[in-house]
Amino acid sequence: MSFDYNELERQLESSCIDVNRLFHKKYSKNMYLSAGGAKLEAFITELQQEFEVIAQDFIKKNGLEKDADAKRRVFAITKFHAKKCVEGFSRM
DSSP states (O other): OOOOOHHHHHHHHHHHHHHHHHHHHHHHHHHOOTTHHHHHHHHHHHHHHOOOOOOOHHHHHEEEEHHHHHHHHHHHHHHHHEEEEEHHTTOO
């Protein structure tokens, strides 16, 4: 079976942008205070939660619960986009 993984990628990219905006807003208003890498850690945690929901929704929406190869691909795409998003955020 073939699925539109581009839809998953669009959702992940959009979520990355949203989480980035949220954290930039918190930082610019000094609402978020932390030492060292805690900001990055908090960003990663928030992003992970968002991406897990998106991946699980995609799997459920497309009936992939029992398709191990498709699930593996969904999680590989999710991991790639998470890494890319974190790299972009860490340059901030």
